[in-house]
Amino acid sequence: MTASYRWQQGDKVYHFGSLAELMAKATPERSGDALAGVIAESAEQRVIAQMALADVPLKTFLTEAVIPYESDEITRLIIDSHQLAAFAPISHMTVGDFRNWLLSDAADSQALSALRDGLTPEMVAAVSKIMRNQDLILVAKKCHVVSAFRNTIGLPGRLSTRLQPNHPTDSLDGIAATIFDGLMYGNGDAVIGINPATDNVPQTIKLLAMLEEVIQHYQIPTQSCVLTHVTNTIEAIEQGAAVDLVFQSIGGTQGTNDTFGVNLAVLKEAHEAALSLKRGTVGNNVMYFETGQGTALSADAYFGVDQQTCEARAYAVARQFDPLLVNTVVGFIGPEYLFDGKQIIRAGLEDHFCGKLLGLPMGCDICYTNHAYADQNDMDNLLTLLGVAGCTFIMGIPGSDDIMLNYQTTSFHDALYARKALGLKPAPEFESWLAQMEIFSDVDKVRLNQQLAKPFGASIALLSDK
Amino acid sequence: MTASYRWQQGDKVYHFGSLAELMAKATPERSGDALAGVIAESAEQRVIAQMALADVPLKTFLTEAVIPYESDEITRLIIDSHQLAAFAPISHMTVGDFRNWLLSDAADSQALSALRDGLTPEMVAAVSKIMRNQDLILVAKKCHVVSAFRNTIGLPGRLSTRLQPNHPTDSLDGIAATIFDGLMYGNGDAVIGINPATDNVPQTIKLLAMLEEVIQHYQIPTQSCVLTHVTNTIEAIEQGAAVDLVFQSIGGTQGTNDTFGVNLAVLKEAHEAALSLKRGTVGNNVMYFETGQGTALSADAYFGVDQQTCEARAYAVARQFDPLLVNTVVGFIGPEYLFDGKQIIRAGLEDHFCGKLLGLPMGCDICYTNHAYADQNDMDNLLTLLGVAGCTFIMGIPGSDDIMLNYQTTSFHDALYARKALGLKPAPEFESWLAQMEIFSDVDKVRLNQQLAKPFGASIALLSDK
Amino acid sequence: MSKLVSKPQDESVVTESRWQSLKQFTSARIALGRTGTSIPTGELLDFQLDHARAIDAVHRALDVATLNQQLVASHSLSHVITTPPLLVQSKASDRMVYLQRPDLGRQLSEACWQQLCDARAEYHHQEQRQEQHKGQHQGQQEYDLAIVVADGLSSTAIQKHALPVIERLVEKLSGDDAHTWSLAPITIVTQGRVAVGDDVGECLNAKITLIMIGERPGLTSPDSMGIYLTWAPKRGAKDSSRNCISNIRPEGLPYEEAAHKAHYLLSESMKLQLTGIGLKDRSVGLEEEAQLESDATSSFLIG
Amino acid sequence: MSKLVSKPQDESVVTESRWQSLKQFTSARIALGRTGTSIPTGELLDFQLDHARAIDAVHRALDVATLNQQLVASHSLSHVITTPPLLVQSKASDRMVYLQRPDLGRQLSEACWQQLCDARAEYHHQEQRQEQHKGQHQGQQEYDLAIVVADGLSSTAIQKHALPVIERLVEKLSGDDAHTWSLAPITIVTQGRVAVGDDVGECLNAKITLIMIGERPGLTSPDSMGIYLTWAPKRGAKDSSRNCISNIRPEGLPYEEAAHKAHYLLSESMKLQLTGIGLKDRSVGLEEEAQLESDATSSFLIG
Numbered sequence A, B: 001m002t003a004s005y006r007w008q009q010g011d012k013v014y015h016f017g018s019l020a021e022l023m024a025k026a027t028p029e030r031s032g033d034a035l036a037g038v039i040a041e042s043a044e045q046r047v048i049a050q051m052a053l054a055d056v057p058l059k060t061f062l063t064e065a066v067i068p069y070e071s072d073e074i075t076r077l078i079i080d081s082h083q084l085a086a087f088a089p090i091s092h093m094t095v096g097d098f099r100n101w102l103l104s105d106a107a108d109s110q111a112l113s114a115l116r117d118g119l120t121p122e123m124v125a126a127v128s129k130i131m132r133n134q135d136l137i138l139v140a141k142k143c144h145v146v147s148a149f150r151n152t153i154g155l156p157g158r159l160s161t162r163l164q165p166n167h168p169t170d171s172l173d174g175i176a177a178t179i180f181d182g183l184m185y186g187n188g189d190a191v192i193g194i195n196p197a198t199d200n201v202p203q204t205i206k207l208l209a210m211l212e213e214v215i216q217h218y219q220i221p222t223q224s225c226v227l228t229h230v231t232n233t234i235e236a237i238e239q240g241a242a243v244d245l246v247f248q249s250i251g252g253t254q255g256t257n258d259t260f261g262v263n264l265a266v267l268k269e270a271h272e273a274a275l276s277l278k279r280g281t282v283g284n285n286v287m288y289f290e291t292g293q294g295t296a297l298s299a300d301a302y303f304g305v306d307q308q309t310c311e312a313r314a315y316a317v318a319r320q321f322d323p324l325l326v327n328t329v330v331g332f333i334g335p336e337y338l339f340d341g342k343q344i345i346r347a348g349l350e351d352h353f354c355g356k357l358l359g360l361p362m363g364c365d366i367c368y369t370n371h372a373y374a375d376q377n378d379m380d381n382l383l384t385l386l387g388v389a390g391c392t393f394i395m396g397i398p399g400s401d402d403i404m405l406n407y408q409t410t411s412f413h414d415a416l417y418a419r420k421a422l423g424l425k426p427a428p429e430f431e432s433w434l435a436q437m438e439i440f441s442d443v444d445k446v447r448l449n450q451q452l453a454k455p456f457g458a459s460i461a462l463l464s465d466k
Numbered sequence C, D: 001m002s003k004l005v006s007k008p009q010d011e012s013v014v015t016e017s018r019w020q021s022l023k024q025f026t027s028a029r030i031a032l033g034r035t036g037t038s039i040p041t042g043e044l045l046d047f048q049l050d051h052a053r054a055i056d057a058v059h060r061a062l063d064v065a066t067l068n069q070q071l072v073a074s075h076s077l078s079h080v081i082t083t084p085p086l087l088v089q090s091k092a093s094d095r096m097v098y099l100q101r102p103d104l105g106r107q108l109s110e111a112c113w114q115q116l117c118d119a120r121a122e123y124h125h126q127e128q129r130q131e132q133h134k135g136q137h138q139g140q141q142e143y144d145l146a147i148v149v150a151d152g153l154s155s156t157a158i159q160k161h162a163l164p165v166i167e168r169l170v171e172k173l174s175g176d177d178a179h180t181w182s183l184a185p186i187t188i189v190t191q192g193r194v195a196v197g198d199d200v201g202e203c204l205n206a207k208i209t210l211i212m213i214g215e216r217p218g219l220t221s222p223d224s225m226g227i228y229l230t231w232a233p234k235r236g237a238k239d240s241s242r243n244c245i246s247n248i249r250p251e252g253l254p255y256e257e258a259a260h261k262a263h264y265l266l267s268e269s270m271k272l273q274l275t276g277i278g279l280k281d282r283s284v285g286l287e288e289e290a291q292l293e294s295d296a297t298s299s300f301l302i303g
């Protein structure tokens, strides 16, 4: 029962076989969609598709699913959780009108919050396809999404960082050294989150214990996470481990999540398990999700849907579990999905916009691999653009180089650049802590202390003595 | 008497034949340098050249000219006008140290101003080559350059616009219609500047008269300019035309300026002629220059010097005449010189940085042609980045489309986007005027009046009646 | 179920510009309206479509055969220029090379350079015989003018506007009382830049080259033609030694006007024995004359 | 005049990190120092050089001949796996295709698929004869394990680490008391992705595929190898049905450790008749055991 779409331009009539096809053809160029064979054949066809898409009534998205309701639990989640009352203010609009409205003065932060539950990922993906980068920035900037656990994430004028102290053998010393480095640069308020090289439960528990010790010892107003498979985290919780946040990579189709070995039920179980620990102090958002365009195609579970729409659908999954953090790992997989700096930048802005509009505390792993056609300058650009757009958090890694995951993301220094250039600050609780620990001499001017912060001096002195 | 340079990396020794060669090889990739045959042969060679360049003492630039003193009046200008006293604070540094210093807290706005006359274009070009985009932004942001004529340009937190009302037949009505449109969007504080399609003196005088009339009638605190050849403007002044600003395109080598039909003497003559008119009210900066990477190569007058270094040398020419505005028309010529969005963005940031560091009121024509591999999204990116970097002014054109010069630059709307997203305001005198004329209902929030501004309503009503 | 998607329903959030009437004066994208301060969806997408199409225009090849045929068939030309057009190429082998290597687009390929020199020698030979026949003799055999037509960045411009402008210009030249113009055969160059006219002029031994070339396509004007004039054309000539007439197309500088200007500049050039900076365009255009009178309307802005 | 440029003179503006001593614990780029809050010039350029080199690593081709020769010559392998390695390619014809078409890197080329099936039939035939000779008979002839080696995104990783890890693993398997492992010949795949091991396992009719593959090169680790295990390999298998051991290289997971883990996972897989989510790695590593004891040092951070 899928409809087909026609568009008349001059004396030519263009056909699109389905809503999914129309959306795919309307998507700005990217390698993943070319790989999937769903991309527009020419720049002209792309614009025609955008014109046709702009004229699709938003209501259509409630009756025409890009992946059938019957066969996909994410479609079911999207449709079943849609709130007609929230949708009311825009229910008469087309996608094109919706763009106009989003950019209008009527769409202020309050109006945008009120709208969240009335939006489906597909509506949001559709409108993003006809928006320029500046539109994506301007609207995202108006969306304020706040979450909290041991500090408050996402307040306007703030930019948080995940401290990512990965080590190829999970050496506790190596990880601790990196955590130290990061803290000295004021990173780590979103989370101190380790990707374990060795992905098992005992390892997870060991790493969690170490993080807990550090956070307790220095009374850092932040949370920890070991980015292992959700089922491992559930086991760890059962074994009494100190779990702050539950991590999981998620995708936008049931099939993708199948290959990730997860589903809504498992996520629910994990969510409840973490909530039961009641470890949050200022809030109780306990989930940390990662997403990224290309996973559905990589898992061969995209059903003709373009990768950006699949990505937006992943946000429906995330939204279901009130996450503290959602992170689009935008250039992580490689050029197979986002070919170069230009495509990575566009995707980063799209993901951030879609996530924010759907009400998620959206961060971005601003990154690239060595097999992609991108470099540090592209990342500087995206970092600055996302900073302007009000991105919730970014990664912080020593010198941009993840020595375990083998890719480059933003460095501890990069985060300070963004704060300085854009006048942004870390989470308020963390900000106070940085001042109190004498890591910064002036948080507003982003000036670090020339001296080694006193409370930490001891550890280093101790070490040098050995 | 040119030196050659060596760099040892591991057990390999790399050679560079001259300072010009070293600088060219150290330049980030761009098509113009490839065309000129001066580009690095590999990514690795480029970094090696950057390493070697980072270790060149700044003093070297005072003794080794990239184009001989004897054969080029711009080299002579650079060397003869260099101020050793201003140079003193950094005279012991290498290029690499200089980058460090620029990014340090020591290099505040004051220190940077004091340094201007101690810098040569080549020093500035050299250091830019080893800076990432974020470095170029951060340092440019610290450089404050203020100029004035009928309003004050370049104050921190401000972004001005040139209203560019071009028309393919110079129709006065067509031009006036565009000026009106632009003013209604709060554009035009940097200058109302027409590129005449017909490039002769009577035409210039006619256009100038019309601009003068409009500015007088509405008491707009701004200046006018007809972007004709400088010799035409001199003639127009002689014939008593109302010349606010003298325009000229300039390049960074004497040979380039030869093909443009100008030299320092002609520019001096024009500068003096314009000064003699004493038309400025709040200041007396009367020159408007345009530059852009690629002109030297296009004129076949680059002498093995890379296009970015040639560009920086053009700023020495501009600096000599205390301009009100300098505009790098960054993607204007086409993909022959800057291939795609990435190269255009990088060049825009470099030019802005170099110009600001040398003390120029640097604006940017953020633009691309239809034969380049770039689009509106690239321009949105560059606009945002330059906005963060504190760019002095940008172009404003109806719907981004210059119907005479055949290229796309920033639209009236784009300027408002930048002001909104970054909290920037137009020149203070113009800001007051916009409020007073009821064009804006709220300048701070960048809200335009829903109603047609009263003083202008009459003209339109009149017209509709006809 | 197939639906023809209809026009947007809710434009209430868009603030229309109240100065729509000004659109009569310019094809610039004025009075677009706004949503907040942004460009409304419809206008944005129109722009994108034009961009997609302008990109295509850059890559469209010149239909040399058709143009050649039209020139040969042109009644007004055939009795002034008797030799058929010369068809040559620059050193740029294809469009991608052309875009990335302007240096190659500025020179004739070796073969074509030779071709033109041979052609010149051949005509020279013929003419000498004619002249001997007529009893005349000139030492340095030169043409006054070589008209060159090159695709440049918009073959569409050339395809549409080259012929009508050449016809009008040649008419003016052949009716010129002040000077009897000797015209070289017309040369059509593919993948050519402005400076390729210098090669042609040098080979054909012409006093002046007048090259008509496709200007880079704009969004609103994918078919704009430029004319560049160079006195004493020679490989390596500088741009400062040329004059330019640009924006030739019905919505820009009309054909008649362009021919008028070209004729003016050519005549001045003959007098002054130069082109470029030293030769200022002091012609008063036909339309401009008209416009000077209508100045009143132009100042609608000042009431 | 030629000068060997010397080290920077003035580093006074750079704030050195006081925790240089921590560098002993990790190869991560910690303690870089700062100028203002930015990365100092030297460190920035070092990074750029590493990046330029990592890009090269992606494009370096696997030297199949040498690897093949080493495998054949390996003393510890030769008496366990008697058949020489099989050399095959994926459907990705070259590196650019490989990068842009992961789908092609996941499948054997048609010809190589056939080649492996033929090889399998051939061995089957030989074995049957041997078995008949020995008087044994099995209905479904299967290997327990197919070891596959693929270049992946870093041929350097494979060139350096594949052989030593295979040697150690095969040693463990042949000394295994719990199970007698029947091993297929080793297969070397060029332009291969992880899933290409499924094709190999399916063709060779193996219970488990173990593929060693070059992980994408990092700045600091351009030579990291990964191992992926798949039970009942078949074209189209899901990643959730695999297990992974990653970061294998001397500075990451050491050879012995990797072989230990692989052996553990293989044994468990045999027991549970699956791989993937259902098979959790509960092995306690050799190094990890050591580390658990040295926990004191690890917490230098907390005094």
Ligand code: B12
Binding pocket: B195, B196, B197, B198, B199, B227, B228, B229, B230, B247, B248, B249, B250, B259, B260, B261, B295, B298, B332, B333, B404, B405, B406, C102, C152, C153, C192, C193, C194, C195, C213, C214, C215, C216, C224, C226, C228, C239, C240, C242, C243, C244, C245, C246, C247
């Ligand atoms: C691109 C361009 C330039 C580029 C040329 C570099 C390049 N490699 O392309 C740059 C930025 C350097 C430039 C500079 C100037 N330009 Co210009 N330029 C253009 C533009 C936008 C497009 C030209 C085009 O498409 N050419 C077709 C391609 C195929 O030619 P090409 O061989 O690749 O490039 C050559 C020509 O573009 C030529 N050229 C470019 N501009 C000019 C100007 C003059 C007077 C001459 C003789 C030649 C010339 O130089 C190039 C290299 O040989 C036109 C506008 C238009 N609609 O055409 C204005 C235009 C031609 N330029 C104009 C002017 C006034 C100038 C300047 C004199 C400005 C100044 N006051 O200094 C300078 C000097 C030019 C010179 N070289 O002597 C005017 C000419 C008006 C007239 N009727 O005489 C135009 C029409 C725009 C305008 N109305 O302002 N220009």
Ligand code: B12
Binding pocket: A195, A196, A197, A198, A199, A227, A228, A229, A230, A247, A248, A249, A250, A259, A260, A261, A295, A298, A332, A333, A404, A405, A406, D102, D152, D153, D192, D193, D194, D195, D213, D214, D215, D216, D224, D226, D228, D239, D240, D242, D243, D244, D245, D246, D247
């Ligand atoms: C790229 C990557 C991904 C991509 C894979 C998509 C793609 N097309 O490449 C994405 C983002 C989807 C991903 C997801 C996950 N990954 Co992963 N991934 C990597 C990474 C960084 C590089 C892999 C590589 O270079 N492969 C080589 C190329 C040539 O292979 P390929 O055929 O092109 O790609 C395949 C493999 O990458 C494989 N794959 C990728 N990750 C994983 C994880 C597991 C457990 C398995 C079995 C397979 C697998 O899937 C791809 C498609 O078939 C490694 C780190 C490293 N240093 O290797 C981690 C790594 C392999 N991933 C890891 C993990 C834990 C996961 C997740 C389980 C995370 C989670 N909690 O949800 C998910 C699920 C993966 C799945 N498909 O089942 C761990 C595995 C730890 C372990 N020893 O088991 C690693 C080592 C990183 C880490 N320490 O956190 N991953």
